[in-house]
Amino acid sequence: MPNILEQAKEIRRLSGGFQSARVLITANTYRVFDVLEKEQTATAVARKIRTDIRATEILLDALTGMELLNKKNGKYKNRSIASRMLVSGKKYYQGDIISHSGMIWDRWASLDRIVKTGKPSISPRNHTAFILGMHNLAVLKTGEIIRGIGLENVHKALDLGGGPGTYAIEMAKKGLDVSLFDLPETMNIARKVAKQSGLGKNSITYMGGDFLQDDIGKNYDLILISQILHMFSDRVNMDLIRKCKKALSKQGRIVIHEFMINEDRTSPVYSSLFTINMLVNTSGGRTYSPGEMSTWFRKAGFKKVSKKAVTDGVLVIARK
Numbered sequence: 001m002p003n004i005l006e007q008a009k010e011i012r013r014l015s016g017g018f019q020s021a022r023v024l025i026t027a028n029t030y031r032v033f034d035v036l037e038k039e040q041t042a043t044a045v046a047r048k049i050r051t052d053i054r055a056t057e058i059l060l061d062a063l064t065g066m067e068l069l070n071k072k073n074g075k076y077k078n079r080s081i082a083s084r085m086l087v088s089g090k091k092y093y094q095g096d097i098i099s100h101s102g103m104i105w106d107r108w109a110s111l112d113r114i115v116k117t118g119k120p121s122i123s124p125r126n127h128t129a130f131i132l133g134m135h136n137l138a139v140l141k142t143g144e145i146i147r148g149i150g151l152e153n154v155h156k157a158l159d160l161g162g163g164p165g166t167y168a169i170e171m172a173k174k175g176l177d178v179s180l181f182d183l184p185e186t187m188n189i190a191r192k193v194a195k196q197s198g199l200g201k202n203s204i205t206y207m208g209g210d211f212l213q214d215d216i217g218k219n220y221d222l223i224l225i226s227q228i229l230h231m232f233s234d235r236v237n238m239d240l241i242r243k244c245k246k247a248l249s250k251q252g253r254i255v256i257h258e259f260m261i262n263e264d265r266t267s268p269v270y271s272s273l274f275t276i277n278m279l280v281n282t283s284g285g286r287t288y289s290p291g292e293m294s295t296w297f298r299k300a301g302f303k304k305v306s307k308k309a310v311t312d313g314v315l316v317i318a319r320k
Contacts, residue, residue: 220248261289
């Protein structure tokens with residue numbers, strides 16, 4: 001039988017999980033890791049980021065305890081993980097998605113009310129941080145996702161709701177005729193991401209609009225719907241799948257890329273917690289299981305449906 005003290009310790013670990021998250025978000029807000037590529041005292045850091053010296057030292061000590069910084073002779077410096085992931089401008093920078101977490105902090109703080117009413121938070125969020133955060137996440141697994149999709153016999157592709165266009169960029173680099181469809185304000189961000197990646201100006205067709213209402217084009221050999229359907233209700237997703245089917249070429253296919261969750265929607269815990277994120281941010285979204293996504297395809301008339309596990313998720317593939 002588990003020791004009662006160990007059980008209490010685990011409960012405290014769960015209830016206090018917000019503490020390390022808030023420390024990281026605050027450090028990211030003040031660009032602490034940008035400053036600490038070079039070893040410095042807390043006083044020097046505070047002067048550069050314009051914060052209180054005592055508070056800054058306490059923050060840096062906590063980050064050291066979290067194994068993000070090294071401290072030696074009163075001076076601090078990034079550990080390798082912070083240098084690689086938390087310094088702006090680095091290839092695998094994760095600061096934008098951390099900024100997004102900061103933006104939705106208040107929404108999560110409203111969870112008591114949301115569970116009572118079933119209505120999401122309406123507090124504002126930073127759209128740019130959200131879209132660039134999606135790029136932070138996608139750039140870590142682009143190669144694996146594209147290999148999992150497979151581009152054989154694909155000439156014309158649509159990245160539907162593709163946000164920063166991370167996957168569209170990779171497909172364009174492989175010579176495909178690629179269209180990226182998302183909101184007009186998102187297209188402005190996507191163009192900048194493409195330019196920074198070294199992609200030519202006309203390598204991607206940018207389609208700004210509402211893909212639930214507007215025409216999305218036709219004759220696509222591939223439609224990729226990556227990390228989008230968790231935002232919507234089952235009914236909305238079913239309608240979108242039918243719309244995408246009409247936009248496919250005769251041999252075309254749709255690939256849904258989503259978080260993996262088991263059929264009773266309880267594990268892995270990351271995915272069940274992400275459903276809470278959809279609860280606080282949307283009116284009908286949640287994490288869907290591979291079985292539920294396969295059901296959408298079959299109801300839409302697809303005969304060949306398969307799934308493939310990828311890092312942090314699953315690809316559900318339907319061929320017309």
